[in-house]
Amino acid sequence: MRQRNRGRVALAAVAAMCAAVALPGQAYAAGEDAAYTFDPGAKKVSGAEVSTEASALSSGSVYKSSIKRGEKLYYRLNLDAKTNAYVSAVAVPRDGGQVAYGDGITVSIRDSADLQCSSEDARFESAEYPRPIAAYAYRITEKDSSTCQEAGTYNVLIERESKATSSSGAWDLELRYESEPQLKSAGSMPTVAPENWPSASPVPPTAAPQKRSGGTSYYDATSLETGEWHDDIAPGQTRFYRVPVDWGQQIFATADLSNNNASDEFIGSALAVSLDNPAHGHVDDATPLSYSGKPASVSLDPLPPVAYENRYDSTSSVSAMRFAGWYYLSVTLSPKVAKSYGDKAIPLNLRIKVEGTARKSPYAGGAGIFSVTQDDRDMAKSGKSDPEAARSATMRTVGVAGISAGAVLVLGLGVWTLLARRRAVTAPGGPGGPVGSAGSAALAGQAAPPGANGPAAGSPAGGGQPPYGGPPQTW
Known part of the structure; x- marks a missing residue:
């Protein structure tokens, strides 16, 4: 009986350790809330304070870098004379550091003579709390332009501005460099932005809200289509979603924050909604x-249908609607909400409407991220994130589980061996004494059947089976 109890205790310990090591993988797979998730394929790169020492970026690649307060960092591009190049930077303040109105980054692309091709900034304005912010710059080839048209070396310059009252810690950067596909027929597209387009808000979706939990970054943003989507958002948290918008289509988005009866204190700039x-x-x-504990709602201003020629508009919001693909919606709830309403997440509804008939792409051949495929539409319908993100998450979970299972297997084998050696010493007849089915029953944590302590049938009298023949064959 004592030996069987030892077996039960040891096996119970192994089972408990199995459960313990499995939990991290299960928690990750369940999609627990986390900080900003950087693309795991991002390559580490350091910005240079001297332009001639800048590291080169490759088209189609993602990079991770960082920038300190007041820094001006250079990265290099090697461009031909016909390809449009886009470099974006997502700035992520570390550890929820304090930010102030006007803090932010400026991204620009410049030629070898430091003439600016384009620039854009991303700023913390009235919503003065840390969250991911993004901006991009581009080099566009244009027949009538004399700036930034030559092949050669170009510089990406990223500048950070932070007030003296803001946290001085570094901000992480996620950089992307993309090349725009060539047109089917050069010079065939209009060079003037549309002047008139539908600006009336459409009839909102009427279907019942469906549950979709937002992602933690652009990389794992949750896919949405036209409809009403229910989520929850905690103070200080940013949720990411993405919507496929094809050529000729418009996107409309509204965020509704539910009531919270814990307080009625007024909080200005409680919810920030951004589109990229x-x-x-x-x-x-x-x-x-703003929020005072009652239901509240906010919408993006109407935006034009996606069109190549939007790039010629002087309004940045219109100019940015220049290509088809995934459009990213981020929603952040101010951490100040927790002081009056607690840390508990507040229900959030998103109403998404994509209007218009999809038109043909102006590009020759495949357009990569600048297109909407049937797979994209299927993902938006199912709510899945990017396939590569899903595969990577699965492999990380499998990897953790594999390492954990291996550790448990080694530990389990050790326990089995220890028990077998103890039985060999304490069994009747001493070492080499009979074990038979009693030993097997003890290993399984079960009572031995009557007569099991005698020699096994067909075994030499007094011999029995070897003290330990290894774990069961099912291992």
Whole structure:
């Protein structure tokens, strides 16, 4: 009986350890809330304070870098004379550091003579709390332009501005460099932005809200289509979603924050809503939503249908609607909400409407991220994130589980061996004494059947089976 109890205790310990090591993988797979998730394929790169020492970026690649307060960092591009290039930067303040109105980054692309091709900034404005912010710059080839048209070396310059009252810690950067596909027929597209387009808000979706939990970054943003989507958002949290918008289509988005009866204190700029295009260039922000514990709602201003010629408009929100693909919606709830309403997440509804008939792409051949495929539409319908993100998450979970299972297997084998050696010493007849089915029953944590302590049938008298023949064959 004592030996069987030892077996039960040891096996119970192994089972408990199995459960313990499995939990991290299960928690990850369940999608627990986390900080900003950087693309796991991002390559580490350091910005240079001297332009001639800048590291080169490759088209189609993602990079992770960082920038300190007041720094001006250079990265290098090697461009030909015909390809449009886009470089975006997502700035992520570390550890929820304090930010102030006007803090932010400026991204620009410059030629070897330091003439600016384009620039864009991303700023913390009235919503003065840390969250990911994004901006991009581009080099566009144009027949009538004399600036930034030559092949050669170009510089990406990222500048950070932070007030003296803001946290001085470094901000992480996620950089992307994308090349725009060539047109089917050069010179065939209009060079003037449309002057008139539908600006009336459409009839909102009427179907019942469906549950979709937002992602933690652009990388794992949750896919949405036209409809009403229910989520929850905690103070200080940013939720990411993405919507496929094809050529000729418009996107409309509204965020509704539920009531909270814990207080009626007024909080200005409680909810920040932002939209970015497929190249992670900023499109527009909704007016920050104030909150006083009652239901509240905010919408993005109407935006034009996606069109290549939008790039010629002087309004940045119109110009950014220049290509088809995934448009990214981020929603952040101010951490100040927790002081009056607690840390508990507040229900959030998103109403998404994509209007218009999809038109043909102006590009020759495949357009990569600047297109909407049937797979994209299927993902938006199912709510899945990017396939590569899903595969990577699965492999990380499998990897953790594999390492954990291996550790448990080694530990389990050790326990089995220890028990077998103890039985060999304490069994009747001493070492080499009979074990038979009693030993097997003890290993399994079960009572031995009557007569099991005698020699096994067909075994030499007094011999029995070897003290330990290894774990069961099912292992």
